[in-house]
Amino acid sequence: MKLISVGFGNTVSAERIIAIVTPDSSPIRRIIQEAKDSGMLIDASCGRRTRAVIITDSDHIILSALQPETISNRVVSKGGIVDEDDR
Numbered sequence: 213m214k215l216i217s218v219g220f221g222n223t224v225s226a227e228r229i230i231a232i233v234t235p236d237s238s239p240i241r242r243i244i245q246e247a248k249d250s251g252m253l254i255d256a257s258c259g260r261r262t263r264a265v266i267i268t269d270s271d272h273i274i275l276s277a278l279q280p281e282t283i284s285n286r287v288v289s290k291g292g293i294v295d296e297d298d299r
Contacts, residue, residue: 213225214226214227216283216286217286218264218266218274218278219257219258220256220257220277222256224256224266224268224274226287228270229266229268229287230267230269231266232265232266232280232287233264233265233267234264234265235263235265235275243267243273244265244273244275247272247273252271252272253272253275254273254274255275256277257275258277260277261277262275262277263276263277263278263279263280264277264278264279264283
């Protein structure tokens with residue numbers, strides 16, 4: 213199992229990720245609200261501004277304070293846990 217850092221010591225299984233998107237559009241905001249209402253939302257942003265929304269194959273929605281490009285680069289470039297400063 214390959215784990216990808218999504219910030220602040222939180223990791224996600226790379227094999228479970230379907231999409232990494234920005235939270236700017238209305239449809240994504242609706243997806244976040246529906247996940248929150250159904251208990252499928254995981255907030256890994258540690259109180260910071262949400263910059264990336266990770267959609268998994270188990271219908272969980274993960275919020276991250278990192279840019280989507282940063283997370284996708286980690287998925288592509290490294291197969292394991294990335295030990296970089298997330299601040």
